[in-house]
Amino acid sequence: MGPTEHGTGRGGAFTPAHSQGEPAIARTRDGRELYYQRLAGPAGAEAVPTVVFEGGLAAGRSYWAPVQAALTDVAPTVVYDRSGLGRSPAAPAGVSRRLHTLAEDLGDLLDHLGPEGPYVLVGHSWGGPLVRLAAAARPARVAGLVLVDPSDEACDLLFQPSMRRAERVGQLATVLMARMGLLGRAYRSLTAALPPDAAADMRAEGYTVAMTRTRGRELEDAAGDLRALLENPPGLAGLPVTVVSAGRTSVGMPESVRERATVSHAFRARQSPHGRHVVLPEADHMVLTTSAAELAEEVRRLVVSL
Incomplete structure (x- = not known):
C-alpha cells in the first residue's frame, strides 16, 4: 500500500488516506511550489468538470472539506494552498501577492x-x-463559476476609508492573536465543523504567525485591486455564474454591510446571461462551514447543468 493509500471501503470503493484527497505539488511559472489535494469523483467522472476551490483572504485548503465531502458523488474536486498558506512555501519578498498574480x-x-x-x-x-x-x-477551459459571498467591486463600501481602517485594525489584531496563540480559539467553531483530519491541519497550519504575514501581503492594496476590476472588468464570455450570499450577519458584517454586499452579489449574477443569485438564510460569511450542504447543492446544481 502506497504512502497516500488507505485501502478499499464498502463495495471495493477506494477510500483516500485523507478526507480531502491525495496530496501533490504543482509548480508556478516562476518555480514556486503549490500544495494541493485532489479527491476523485464517482466512476465516469472524466465526463464532468473538475471543481477547483479558491479560499478567501489568507485562507488555505482545509475549510473546504465539508463542501468537498458533499460532492464526492458528482465530480472530482481540488483544494490547494496559495503561496505562504498551509503547506505551500511563502513567495519570495519580491513576488507580488496582489490579486492579479494570485490569479x-x-x-x-x-x-x-x-x-x-x-x-x-x-x-x-x-x-x-x-x-x-x-x-x-x-475562459475556454472554464465551464462555470460559483462565487461564495464574494468581495465585489460593485459594493461601494469596499472603497471607503473606513474599510482601509478596518483592514489595518483587523491585521494588527490577527497578528497579535497569532503571536499569543489565541487565533485558533477565535475560530474554534469553524475548526469544529471540519472532519478530524482537516481540523488537525487547520489547527496546525491555519492560525500561525507565518499565515499573518501572508495575510498582510495579500492586503497590500485591496482597494487598488478592486479598482482595477472596475476599470478593466474581467470578460467571462457568457460563462454561467452562480453567486451565493449569506443571509446572516457576522463579525465585520453588520446588517448595513450585509445588505449592500448582497445587492452587489445580485448585480454580479445579472452580468451573466446564465446568472443565478441565491441567499442562504442560515449562513454567515463563513458559508463553507455554516451552510456547507446548501452550498454544495449549488455547486452540484451548476455541475449537473453543464
Missing part, C-alpha cells in the same frame, strides 16, 4: 491539472474576484 498562480495550477479543463471554479470572499480573473484569462 496567475491559480492559472498555473489549472495548467498542471490539465490545461484544457474543463473546470468549475468556486471562490469564497477574496477568492471571488480571484477566480473571475483566472477564468477571464482562459
